[in-house]
Amino acid sequence: MAALLAAEFPQGLPAAVLAEAVTEALVGEQRTVKQLVERVERRWLLWSYEDHAASESGPGLDRPVGVLLTLLGPSACWGNHARCEDGVDLDSGLVCPRCEEARQDRAAELRAESRPELGSGYAVPFQAPRREPSPYVRCTACAVKMMPADDGLCGDCREDAAFLSAAGPR
Template identity: 35%
Template sequence: MSSEDQGAAPAGTDVPQQRTERQELTGEQVAVVKAIAASLPTALVELLPYRTVPKRNRSQFLAAMAGRTTAQIIDRAARRWVQHGYAEALHSIDGKGIGSAVGVAVALVQAGECTHPRCEDGFNIDTGEECRVCETRRADRRAAKKAAAEAGRNTGTVRQAPHRPGWWECTICHAPGKGDIPESGECRRCQDETAAAAQQLAAQWEQEAAERQKTVEAEEAALLAIEEAAARRQAEDQRAAEEHTARRQAADEETARLRAELAAQYPELAAVSGSTSTTPF
């Protein structure tokens, strides 16, 4: 059978791509499914029919592994077995066991709800950084929850985690949790993100207030400078006017003095003019 009939595997993976829903899996695909099923926690494998994934579930199991290498799928299953509470539900004294071993096996390997192809339970599988899409989705859910709460609708109902008796799911990111349910219905991570977002918002407001204060102070300083410049100009204009008046007065006095001297020296001119006043001859 040609490789085109089998379908091309996604780049960077070694998990054979499922051909179609109507066609049976190839021998290679069945081998991969069995190998990963065998790598699941021993306690879970012992609960599977014939210690493997039933034939009717193999297509679903294989489809859940798309986009990842076999090693990445094995790591995902091992991590979720502990983090999602399956191990404690099965082994702890107060654990209530596992309802469906096949359902748990599929849940351990299936892709998460995030739409980003490189998201691995909230983190970028290539860089290890938190998934931006998940952050945005949680922020949107939190905003929707807040809007609904303000509108008087109750959105804080916590769901019981499937296959994990005694566990609950976060109302924001649906991460599993155990023990007392927080009043907000949010897991610790979402609570920390909310607190961090509030702190960041407060810091942003404080920065904006500081910038506004700087702007006000700058405007006040500019206005004061304008007023001081206007006052200086007014003082200079006043001083110039006073100096001009003083010069005119001095000139008038000098003119009067000269005329008086001329009148004293040349009385005939004064007689002709008919006056010794300061008026022109």
């Protein structure tokens, strides 16, 4: 990633943007430098940025500064727990209890949405309306679709039959 950043910013990275992201992580989130480095390394691998960077046939990393800011960015704790780091409580090293509770609540909501309650107004599964049978039939000689005729022939086949019968045997 360093090579991509150097290629995109030969004069150096935009210091104000990076300083703001690092300051927010260190001061605003109260993380140590070690924790921040671990966050970047973990996300680099888990979020497949390494694969994209090494890919020769894929899209690669189009915006390396955006990737860096994403790697430095705050953890999205489902329960807004300040000590949660991507679903793990930093103090205990266990799954963040607030994230786990939020996941369970969301799973329960999804189960409730997918299962209708009795008497909730759901009707029988949709059935297509019955259609009247088609009034069309196929010509017995050429199989073209046509309205029914007494002799079972379409107009063209009837004309051909009349012509052949008028011409007589050869």
